[in-house]
Amino acid sequence: MAREIPYIAAINEAIHQEMARxxxxxxxxQNLATTENDEFLKxxxxxxxxxxxxxxxxxxxxxxxxxxxxxxxxxxLYMAEFxxxxxxxxxxEAPRFRYMSGGRVxxxxxxxxxxxxxxxxxxxxxxxxxxxxxxxxxLKVALPATAADAKGLMATAIRDENPxxxxxxxxxxxxxxxxxxxxxxxxxxxASVRRSGGDVTIxxxxxxxxxxxxxxxxxxxxxxxxxxxxxxTLVPLDIDTILSSVEKTGHVVLVDQATRHASxxxxxxAEIADHGFSALKAPIKQVTALDAxxxxxxxxxxxxxxxxxxxxxxxxxxxxxxxxxx
Amino acid sequence: MGTPTPPPASTSAxxxxxxxxxxxxxxxxxxxxxxxxxxxxxxxxxxxxxxLSIGGExxxxxxxGQLRDxxxxxxxxxxxxxxxxxxxxLDRVMAELMGRSDGLCRGLGGSMHLVDRAHGLLGATxxxxxxxxxxxxxxxxxxxxxxxxxxxxxxxxxxxxxxYFSESVNLAALWELPLILVxxxxxxxxxxxRSAHTTVERVCDAVAPYRFPCQSVDGxxxxxxxxxxxxxxxLARRGRGPLLLECMTHRRRGHYEGDxxxxxxxxxxxxxxxxxxxxxxxxxxxxQRWLDEAGAGALEQGARAEVEQxxxxxxxxxxxxxxxxxxxxYASER
Ligand SMILES: Cc1ncc(C[n+]2csc(CCOP(=O)(O)OP(=O)(O)O)c2C)c(N)n1
Ligand SMILES: [Mg+2]
Numbered sequence: 001m002a003r004e005i006p007y008i009a010a011i012n013e014a015i016h017q018e019m020a021r022x023x024x025x026x027x028x029x030q031n032l033a034t035t036e037n038d039e040f041l042k043x044x045x046x047x048x049x050x051x052x053x054x055x056x057x058x059x060x061x062x063x064x065x066x067x068x069x070x071x072x073x074x075x076x077l078y079m080a081e082f083x084x085x086x087x088x089x090x091x092x093e094a095p096r097f098r099y100m101s102g103g104r105v106x107x108x109x110x111x112x113x114x115x116x117x118x119x120x121x122x123x124x125x126x127x128x129x130x131x132x133x134x135x136x137x138x139l140k141v142a143l144p145a146t147a148a149d150a151k152g153l154m155a156t157a158i159r160d161e162n163p164x165x166x167x168x169x170x171x172x173x174x175x176x177x178x179x180x181x182x183x184x185x186x187x188x189x190x191a192s193v194r195r196s197g198g199d200v201t202i203x204x205x206x207x208x209x210x211x212x213x214x215x216x217x218x219x220x221x222x223x224x225x226x227x228x229x230x231x232x233t234l235v236p237l238d239i240d241t242i243l244s245s246v247e248k249t250g251h252v253v254l255v256d257q258a259t260r261h262a263s264x265x266x267x268x269x270a271e272i273a274d275h276g277f278s279a280l281k282a283p284i285k286q287v288t289a290l291d292a293x294x295x296x297x298x299x300x301x302x303x304x305x306x307x308x309x310x311x312x313x314x315x316x317x318x319x320x321x322x323x324x325x326x
Numbered sequence: 327m328g329t330p331t332p333p334p335a336s337t338s339a340x341x342x343x344x345x346x347x348x349x350x351x352x353x354x355x356x357x358x359x360x361x362x363x364x365x366x367x368x369x370x371x372x373x374x375x376x377x378l379s380i381g382g383e384x385x386x387x388x389x390x391g392q393l394r395d396x397x398x399x400x401x402x403x404x405x406x407x408x409x410x411x412x413x414x415x416l417d418r419v420m421a422e423l424m425g426r427s428d429g430l431c432r433g434l435g436g437s438m439h440l441v442d443r444a445h446g447l448l449g450a451t452x453x454x455x456x457x458x459x460x461x462x463x464x465x466x467x468x469x470x471x472x473x474x475x476x477x478x479x480x481x482x483x484x485x486x487x488x489x490y491f492s493e494s495v496n497l498a499a500l501w502e503l504p505l506i507l508v509x510x511x512x513x514x515x516x517x518x519x520r521s522a523h524t525t526v527e528r529v530c531d532a533v534a535p536y537r538f539p540c541q542s543v544d545g546x547x548x549x550x551x552x553x554x555x556x557x558x559x560x561l562a563r564r565g566r567g568p569l570l571l572e573c574m575t576h577r578r579r580g581h582y583e584g585d586x587x588x589x590x591x592x593x594x595x596x597x598x599x600x601x602x603x604x605x606x607x608x609x610x611x612x613x614q615r616w617l618d619e620a621g622a623g624a625l626e627q628g629a630r631a632e633v634e635q636x637x638x639x640x641x642x643x644x645x646x647x648x649x650x651x652x653x654x655x656y657a658s659e660r
Pocket of ligand 2: 482483484510511512513514515516
């Protein structure tokens with residue numbers, strides 16, 4: 001049975017269910033269990049639900065060590081940027097340990113981090129920084145765009161045998177969606193085709209999925225049918241679903257809230273150019289954030305970000321149905 | 327300010343009337359500014375993440391008020407008071423919070439990233455404790471320049487548990503840098519009490535092995551705090567350091583504007599009166615006859631009027647030119 005719950009409730013439900021299912025799942029974070037009524041604390045106790053100090057290096061490193069020792073920690077980091085304090089543990093310890101041990105150990109760990117809070121949170125709290133982690137062999141990267149995926153990808157992340165960076169979008173936090181009750185897993189590496197269409201392929205992640213779907217609706221009114229694909233995980237990346245869509249449409253627009261040179265779209269563009277070039281009828285177009293930190297001022301913040309109008313403009317450009325814009 | 331029980335006076339033995347009135351004026355400016363910001367935030371005229379320092383104005387006033395413009399302050403996410411006490415004009419701070427081009431940072435930084443070079447506010451960061459190593463570097467630069475400039479870094483009790491703090495303290499102590507570390511201990515990091523984050527109750531205990539001067543003071547007793555900091559500043563001015571000052575304060579409002587505060591009980595108004603640094607110092611000033619009730623009212627009214635002017639200034643200021651978003655990424659001037 002599915003019912004409508006908010007994205008954030010779906011995430012919590014997955015963690016709760018996995019903690020009930022598997023005793024080795026632990027939950028750490030700086031503001032967990034701030035009242036005695038906390039759902040996690042009541043259900044699982046303070047041994048497994050642990051408040052950590054503002055000590056990201058130790059917090060994440062400790063979770064890596066606990067994972068190597070057989071636990072399955074979920075670390076609640078709140079803002080993705082706070083992971084940067086512990087860059088060594090995230091990049092140089094967690095994902096490499098298994099490999100360097102010749103496969104003798106494993107690090108099943110979830111780093112849960114919100115991102116993209118472009119609502120005046122300025123330069124240090126708004127980044128879409130998943131691109132930094134995509135190129136680290138050993139790390140997996142999940143990016144849920146719907147409440148159902150938020151649940152299913154979290155459950156899968158917790159059961160995965162590797163460190164997973166699970167990035168949830170802050171502007172989707174209260175967004176409701178149909179979510180199955182009970183056990184619900186969304187496999188990694190399987191993109192979701194959010195809308196079918198034969199004229200142009202739009203690949204979008206996170207908050208941008210909604211913008212791409214809105215753009216697709218306006219395009220439909222003009223007689224243009226866009227196919228909208230949400231990769232759901234960036235590592236592993238389901239390039240096959242993207243390539244078969246490109247095969248059909250021959251036109252590609254990639255939408256990404258990240259800065260252009262650290263975006264998932266840059267990597268997807270390269271894969272399409274490498275494996276799907278012969279299907280392309282026009283150059284690939286990327287709609288990304290400007291290569292700048294997110295500024296505070298509201299109009300400027302909007303200026304640096306991708307939006308529906310920019311997506312529409314890009315689609316017209318690749319289809320040659322509108323004058324070429326900047 | 328009609329209050330049933332008068333607040334305990336500030337121990338202002340070391341203060342003279344003029345100094346006390348100066349401190350009060352600064353505290354009123356901060357208090358009125360922040361109360362107005364809270365309103366503007368509720369009506370979405372200020373956006374983003376806002377942390378207010380109501381209850382902590384005494385620390386900002388007593389410390390920044392004794393610094394020179396060429397002394398440096400580094401602050402964090404709760405920075406309005408430090409900026410104002412260090413001399414940043416209210417209208418430019420307000421314009422920044424409203425995202426306008428006349429803001430201190432041309433609207434690019436906002437509440438958590440105030441910088442005012444002219445007044446020695448070199449910056450604020452939204453990453454807890456991220457400012458502490460920067461302050462160490464500033465103190466090193468001052469030492470290398472052969473100047474007597476002092477660096478002050480403000481951080482909360484939550485920051486003490488970071489690696490940044492421990493590493494920076496070690497380095498500053500090793501190199502004996504003229505740095506004053508000011509911890510504003512309000513007993514909370516976001517929604518979590520200090521006791522859930524550490525077994526070390528007082529920050530002084532965390533740095534005890536380094537044996538540099540370290541004191542824990544009541545941050546709501548502005549007179550006492552003023553005197554303690556004056557002595558610290560004198561040492562740092564003569565090149566001694568580092569030093570640490572822990573100021574026990576109370577965070578009157580939630581962690582951020584909008585915080586429902588389910589994790590703590592509201593302080594009774596009578597208890598707040600006892601911990602309100604502004605009420606305490608004002609009561610003392612009145613008791614000492616440096617000020618009468620009418621004079622106190624005039625201080626508050628003056629501050630409110632200045633804040634209204636700041637709001638008008640900010641509203642009249644245009645939003646920044648959009649191209650700046652790209653142009654400011656790299657420096658080209660030398
Ligand atoms: C490295 C890092 N981790 C977590 C946060 C989220 N955060 C913002 S403020 C805060 C609490 C800070 O507490 P404290 O240092 O005591 O300052 P206060 O808010 O009490 O003034 C936290 C955890 C952050 N900004 N940076
Ligand atoms: Mg605190």
